[in-house]
Amino acid sequence: MLYGAPEPVAGCDVCQALDKQRSEARAEGDMSKVSDFKLEIRNHPHRGRGRRS
Template structure:
């Protein structure tokens, strides 16, 4: 037991209430293009379009292709 200006504090109770941080959350790097899903023709085609758009300087189209790859079914769980 510890006495403070606000009253008594049970140190054992404080220690029981303390929590520890959980496992760290790993988020994908949003500045890197997404990885196409393996063996997916749609993802492969979008990745080729993204690469061509990037090489030609069409960043808007490249970004659009990246978003389509990220939203393609089966892509939600990939980093």
């Protein structure tokens, strides 16, 4: 795992999408966008542990 990389919550579509966009931003070398996505993933609110019931 890369340093400082937040873990997208398994089963959360938003986190998965943010993680994908983060990867794309990194591939483009846009590190400020990467940082934004990291924060969004880290701060994305979940009820419980990301499993909706």
